[in-house]
Amino acid sequence: MVIFVASKNPHKIQEIKLVTPDHVILRPIESDWTVEENGETFLENSVLKAIEYGKCVGGPVLADDSGLSVDALDGFPGVMSARYLEGASYREKMESILELMKNVKNRSAKFVCCATYYDPNKPFLISVQGEVRGYISEEIRGEKGFGYDPIFIPEGYNKTFGELGEDIKKHISHRAVAFKKLFEILSSLGLI
Amino acid sequence: MVIFVASKNPHKIQEIKLVTPDHVILRPIESDWTVEENGETFLENSVLKAIEYGKCVGGPVLADDSGLSVDALDGFPGVMSARYLEGASYREKMESILELMKNVKNRSAKFVCCATYYDPNKPFLISVQGEVRGYISEEIRGEKGFGYDPIFIPEGYNKTFGELGEDIKKHISHRAVAFKKLFEILSSLGLI
Numbered sequence: 001m002v003i004f005v006a007s008k009n010p011h012k013i014q015e016i017k018l019v020t021p022d023h024v025i026l027r028p029i030e031s032d033w034t035v036e037e038n039g040e041t042f043l044e045n046s047v048l049k050a051i052e053y054g055k056c057v058g059g060p061v062l063a064d065d066s067g068l069s070v071d072a073l074d075g076f077p078g079v080m081s082a083r084y085l086e087g088a089s090y091r092e093k094m095e096s097i098l099e100l101m102k103n104v105k106n107r108s109a110k111f112v113c114c115a116t117y118y119d120p121n122k123p124f125l126i127s128v129q130g131e132v133r134g135y136i137s138e139e140i141r142g143e144k145g146f147g148y149d150p151i152f153i154p155e156g157y158n159k160t161f162g163e164l165g166e167d168i169k170k171h172i173s174h175r176a177v178a179f180k181k182l183f184e185i186l187s188s189l190g191l192i
Numbered sequence: 193m194v195i196f197v198a199s200k201n202p203h204k205i206q207e208i209k210l211v212t213p214d215h216v217i218l219r220p221i222e223s224d225w226t227v228e229e230n231g232e233t234f235l236e237n238s239v240l241k242a243i244e245y246g247k248c249v250g251g252p253v254l255a256d257d258s259g260l261s262v263d264a265l266d267g268f269p270g271v272m273s274a275r276y277l278e279g280a281s282y283r284e285k286m287e288s289i290l291e292l293m294k295n296v297k298n299r300s301a302k303f304v305c306c307a308t309y310y311d312p313n314k315p316f317l318i319s320v321q322g323e324v325r326g327y328i329s330e331e332i333r334g335e336k337g338f339g340y341d342p343i344f345i346p347e348g349y350n351k352t353f354g355e356l357g358e359d360i361k362k363h364i365s366h367r368a369v370a371f372k373k374l375f376e377i378l379s380s381l382g383l384i
Binding site: 040041042043044047051055114120122123124125126127128129185188189 | 232233234235236239243247306312314315316317318319320321377380381
């Protein structure tokens with residue numbers, strides 16, 4: 001079966017593909033479709049994207065909203081992760097986060113992903129969250145992954161996601177956890 | 193366990209109670225909480241209510257959006273069912289529908305209910321739909337039920353929901369179908 005993915009981000013789509021059952025074919029957005037992500041939580045934005053894109057394609061869709069949440073910054077940048085310092089590169093965004101964390105001892109943080117499946121024909125919608133806990137590194141490290149990966153060290157490791165790359169991320173990342181959970185439920189309900 | 197219900201309508205809550213597992217206690221809204229139901233579909237309004245009310249109470253909530261959809265009227269009143277002729281009584285609303293259906297041979301219609309569960313703490317959200325197909329009667333009949341029940345004859349019966357009442361509705365109504373489906377999934381996921 002084919003499921004459309006409400007994302008234009010090739011990194012996201014690749015990470016979802018790595019945990020998608022073999023018989024499910026993911027198809028990214030091909031249009032100029034966009035939606036205002038004005039929700040207060042990852043779940044709200046993920047649901048919003050799934051509903052709007054589901055109406056657009058008229059069939060089952062997946063959506064993802066995700067971000068970095070730093071404990072010492074009260075969860076910042078959180079749902080603002082992608083829009084923080086709008087227009088700036090991720091290197092600039094990471095430098096800014098490291099600056100905010102200068103001399104901060106509590107470096108604990110988490111990556112959060114909310115994964116949503118919506119079929120407008122049944123209709124049916126389900127939204128689950130996945131997390132990975134870890135720490136903000138002292139400097140930017142690694143070229144793999146994307147987004148804030150080079151400043152995030154997952155618990156149990158001493159390298160950043162930017163150094164570890166998809167071989168590790170496909171097992172423990174927030175996105176892997178969320179979509180595995182989602183696909184398990186969809187499979188148990190006979191929907192995929 | 194206690195689940196709050198994002199509704200002030202005692203009829204709705206009673207109908208949900210009739211299909212709720214014994215160990216789940218439903219608690220209606222006690223505050224002045226209200227939400228603008230500006231979605232295009234039952235699912236959107238149901239999800240909107242669940243998310244807003246879930247944030248308000250900080251724990252698991254149920255929400256319901258439902259309505260009558262008349263085939264010959266292209267699905268009208270649909271998501272507008274409660275707001276159709278705002279301020280008018282349901283007797284006036286039903287009289288208006290019967291007037292629109294005067295001399296219309298195709299009287300097929302359906303009642304639709306979208307049931308949503310949202311737990312802001314996990315977070316987790318699931319939304320399912322239930323329907324009952326039937327016909328619009330020639331006149332208003334029966335005092336039981338609520339809303340448009342007295343002009344809706346479910347398939348396989350020759351009486352309206354207004355005449356049949358909750359003994360039948362708890363088995364076949366759109367709300368019973370939707371919430372039974374929802375509780376079955378929540379139970380299979382170990383959430384209730």
